[in-house]
Amino acid sequence: MxxxxxxxxxxxxxxxxxxxxxxxxxxxxxxxxxxxxxxxxxxxxxxxxxxxxxxxxxxxxxxxxxxxxxxxKDSHHHHLNCVNCGRSSLLKEDFCPINKQLTNWCASQNFKLYYHTLEFFGLCEHCQNEVNKANLSN
Ligand SMILES: [Zn+2]
Ligand SMILES: [Zn+2]
Incomplete structure (x- = not known):
């Protein structure tokens, strides 16, 4: 293009x-x-x-x-968002694990895919440890 x-x-x-x-x-x-x-x-x-x-x-x-x-850059990437501290980290640098599958799947639906978004929400490693500590001291 x-x-x-x-x-x-x-x-x-x-x-x-x-x-x-x-x-x-x-x-x-x-x-x-x-x-x-x-x-x-x-x-x-x-x-x-x-x-x-x-x-x-x-x-x-x-x-x-x-x-x-x-x-x-080469491929877009996705972020893991921590709902507790608000930090976000890359799922995998410059890498989308599902782009190819999605593009193929959309093609099979006669749909030309331009882009997709995918966000992950949860607890980062740091916050999981904090939660564990809090549970132990209760
Ligand atoms: Zn966190
Ligand atoms: Zn993607």
Whole structure:
């Protein structure tokens, strides 16, 4: 797929390429302004939405409803979210365990899959230990 990018899209893509990890639209907007790019927050949102639909970036919604964006390098990945401390870690770095199966399955339904989201919610190792300790002292 050949996609021609506008200047704003290129600037955002360049920034996300340098970035390690995820960023909110507001933080991205602030960072671009610090680099003297003249871009409005609405354009940042619109561009992120467009890049997301193109399967170039992934969007993750945190348990408190905030959207985080990240460039998809080789493959997108999924996060394990701890409901207790709010920390999130990668399921496996740059790896989606079900992408191929989903794409094949959707193809068998005559559906062309663009992207999927999958979030895991539970207790991280640290918080499980805390829970165990609390149970022992009761
Ligand atoms: Zn935790
Ligand atoms: Zn996936």
């Amino acid at each position: 050949f996609v021609k990018f506008t200047k704003n899209q290129q600037n955002i893509l360049e920034f996300l390429k340098q970035l390690k990890g995820e960023i909110t639209a507001q933080d991205l907007h602030m960072n671009l302004k610090e680099k003297d790019f003249k871009i409005g927050l609405a354009t940042v949102y619109r561009t992120l939405k467009y890049l997301h639909l193109q399967g170039i970036i992934q969007e993750r919604i945190t348990p408190n409803g905030e959207s985080l964006y990240e460039l998809i």
